[in-house]
Amino acid sequence: MVRMRGVRKAFGPRVILEGLDLDVGAGEKVALIGPSGSGKTTILRLLIGLTEPDAGTIEIDGQYLWHSSRGGTLERADEAHARQVRRCVGMVFQQFNLFPHMTALQNVHEPMEQVLRLKRPEAKERARALLARVGLGEHVDKRPSQLSGGQQQRVAIARSLGLQPKLMLFDEVTSALDPELVGEVLGVLRELAHETDMTMLIVTHEIRFAADIADRVLVFDAGRVVEDGSPEIVLKDPSHPRTRQFLRAILER
Numbered sequence: 001m002v003r004m005r006g007v008r009k010a011f012g013p014r015v016i017l018e019g020l021d022l023d024v025g026a027g028e029k030v031a032l033i034g035p036s037g038s039g040k041t042t043i044l045r046l047l048i049g050l051t052e053p054d055a056g057t058i059e060i061d062g063q064y065l066w067h068s069s070r071g072g073t074l075e076r077a078d079e080a081h082a083r084q085v086r087r088c089v090g091m092v093f094q095q096f097n098l099f100p101h102m103t104a105l106q107n108v109h110e111p112m113e114q115v116l117r118l119k120r121p122e123a124k125e126r127a128r129a130l131l132a133r134v135g136l137g138e139h140v141d142k143r144p145s146q147l148s149g150g151q152q153q154r155v156a157i158a159r160s161l162g163l164q165p166k167l168m169l170f171d172e173v174t175s176a177l178d179p180e181l182v183g184e185v186l187g188v189l190r191e192l193a194h195e196t197d198m199t200m201l202i203v204t205h206e207i208r209f210a211a212d213i214a215d216r217v218l219v220f221d222a223g224r225v226v227e228d229g230s231p232e233i234v235l236k237d238p239s240h241p242r243t244r245q246f247l248r249a250i251l252e253r
Helices: 042-047 078-088 104-115 118-133 149-162 177-195 205-211 240-249
Strands: 003-013 016-025 029-033 055-060 067-070 073-076 088-093 166-172 197-205 214-220 224-229
Touching: 003 042, 016 042, 016 224, 029 042, 029 205, 042 055, 042 088, 042 166, 042 197, 042 240, 055 078, 078 088, 088 149, 104 149, 118 149, 149 177, 177 197, 177 205, 205 240, 214 240, 224 240
Parallel strands: 029 197, 029 214, 088 166, 166 197
Antiparallel strands: 003 016, 003 055, 067 073, 214 224
């Protein structure tokens, strides 16, 4: 589902990713962990098209994101091509990014109408089902200001699911929540991980959650993968000293 080859990204003099190679299989659930600033969020932003790589290639579901192949030669693709490829990608951010003047139902069905070109009755029906799925069936007519942070994040998850992505990206989706609200959002993600065949890339500091849902755990440090393996190995018996240091700091909080 995802193939990155030789990907480089820098912001000014600061190099975030250098020569990154990464493969994620269809249906895999992959947790990305590591210290802040190690490149995890940049990877998600590259995949959703919010950031363009300085070098290297990115493929999503067998198609180049930023390039097109003509006569065996890769050329820079236009924005229309990139937009078409990333239609199969959804992302849930740290901040909820809901429209404050819209109800929960409107926040979910409006994108389906605009992007998938669904008729409003069908979009509303799907939106109600998705909100019920994330435990918000009784809150469809509330605006974001009337919902808790955990409820707002679940609306954001339902909105992304409404666009029927093959690849879902989650960027520290519990970091902006009060501790008592974290569990309700992680519960929704657990259900998605265990009950769907979507490919999921999850940036998280919730180590126990990663151990529960991930097929693979990637540990990042200074823009490179220092460890890659099953949760049982990486989180319980890591081989790299940077992984051990990071996990010790997280688990001792």
